[in-house]
Amino acid sequence: GAGVSQSPRYKVAKRGQDVALRCDPISGHVSLFWYQQALGQGPEFLTYFQNEAQLDKSGLPSDRFFAERPEGSVSTLKIQRTQQEDSAVYLCASSLGDTGPYGYTFGSGTRLTVV
Amino acid sequence: AQSVAQPEDQVNVAEGNPLTVKCTYSVSGNPYLFWYVQYPNRGLQFLLKYITGDNLVKGSYGFEAEFNKSQTSFHLKKPSALVSDSALYFCAVRASWGNDYKLSFGAGTTVTVRA
Numbered sequence: 001g002a003g004v005s006q007s008p009r010y011k012v013a014k015r016g017q018d019v020a021l022r023c024d025p026i027s028g029h030v031s032l033f034w035y036q037q038a039l040g041q042g043p044e045f046l047t048y049f050q051n052e053a054q055l056d057k058s059g060l061p062s063d064r065f066f067a068e069r070p071e072g073s074v075s076t077l078k079i080q081r082t083q084q085e086d087s088a089v090y091l092c093a094s095s096l097g098d099t100g101p102y103g104y105t106f107g108s109g110t111r112l113t114v115v
Numbered sequence: 116a117q118s119v120a121q122p123e124d125q126v127n128v129a130e131g132n133p134l135t136v137k138c139t140y141s142v143s144g145n146p147y148l149f150w151y152v153q154y155p156n157r158g159l160q161f162l163l164k165y166i167t168g169d170n171l172v173k174g175s176y177g178f179e180a181e182f183n184k185s186q187t188s189f190h191l192k193k194p195s196a197l198v199s200d201s202a203l204y205f206c207a208v209r210a211s212w213g214n215d216y217k218l219s220f221g222a223g224t225t226v227t228v229r230a
Contacts, residue, residue, distance in 0.1 A: 033217060048216060
């Protein structure tokens, strides 16, 4: 597609529920990033994929967070046993490559509210 | 570690006046620097980037930014602000070398342009 698509746009989960957030990057983009943006703050890095390989997951806040990109295109961020502190906007970005000065295109995000 | 500081939480200007949003960065080696804008309930929209070359970078919607290596700054500017420029602005940095491809963002600056 023309842009990065994320679904759902909004998700309300009861505490303890599992959620799955989807990111469909721009076709042909090698790099894919997940960010977490708390209210009133800048995006914080969660994890990075180069094609299907997860090269950096240093930003995942706990082992309840898991991300995958099995075929090197669509990615899913899964949060198990959601907690209130997981409430945030989850942003996905894709880029043509990583070694060059490529721009990063962001999706509109998924706003997760844990009640 | 790489980081960005945006020293002003808010910037208020009158329409038609110059707009400046400040950013300083810290990174090993030469930086790639980016400015993004975020409107309510939207993702991040790319404004401009500095990779190399001219210190003055021109971007979308009449925005420009000046890279100053000695001051490690990358301030965003617009000669004549519009009410529609009211939004949240983020500065971001990544190293131009190595295998750390993620962008690190500042906390953001809310710009309000009054008519």
